């Protein structure tokens with residue numbers, strides 16, 4: 001049976017680790033990400049007979065690799081290509097939190113928006129129209145309270161449907177000016193050919209147009225390391241000689 005890799009992303013202090021602990025209980029390992037003094041927590045759980053590995057990414061406000069935390073979170077989504085990324089948002093400051101959500105939506109189709117601290121929002125009289133948000137963002141939106149263990153079953157059922165392809169997403173993507181969109185198209189077609197469509201080409205095109213040279217080196221390294229490997233279900237498997 002295959003194991004589904006799930007990432008938890010979000011701003012600092014949105015309850016990612018609380019959700020992580022709720023889902024994984026005591027089945028977790030912690031350490032540092034390779035070469036970084038950034039805590040890595042990984043745990044596992046089962047739902048409906050399905051196995052999941054959950055990775056608690058560092059909390060960040062963006063994913064532009066301006067810090068070790070951002071780099072770790074970005075690289076995990078781009079290179080490890082989880083089966084789903086749950087973006088945890090704070091219901092009491094949605095507007096600020098949606099910035100990171102939009103960045104994740106540009107990187108992958110497999111996203112669930114999880115609005116946490118819904119109990120706090122209710123206390124403050126904030127009402128969130130999750131259905132409207134889901135329509136506008138093109139991905140499932142689930143409201144939870146990780147601390148009070150509310151909405152967890154719905155989150156897990158949504159996750160189950162997403163990893164089985166029963167939910168098809170159409171993530172919201174920013175449209176830029178005509179000049180930028182033309183430049184994206186040109187760069188994107190080259191990227192698709194060069195990387196065999198393995199990475200999110202529009203997102204890479206945007207990063208390259210932004211002058212992220214370090215990303216080019218990383219992508220090249222990743223491509224070279226993958227040569228001689230066969231990819232099965234998104235997981236590299238060494239080819240037997």
Ligand SMILES: Nc1nc2c(ncn2[C@@H]2O[C@H](COP(=O)(O)OP(=O)(O)OP(=O)(O)O)[C@@H](O)[C@H]2O)c(=O)[nH]1
Nearest residue numbers: 011012013014015016017018059117145146147148
């Ligand atoms: N009221 C309420 N508080 C919550 C909920 N979920 C988490 N918290 C609290 O929010 C605070 C931050 O939670 P964490 O789980 O540490 O947040 P985090 O996203 O892992 O934070 P970083 O690791 O710093 O990015 C803690 O005090 C939690 O107890 C919730 O559903 N309701």
Ligand SMILES: [Mg+2]
Nearest residue numbers: 016017018059
């Ligand atoms: Mg945490």
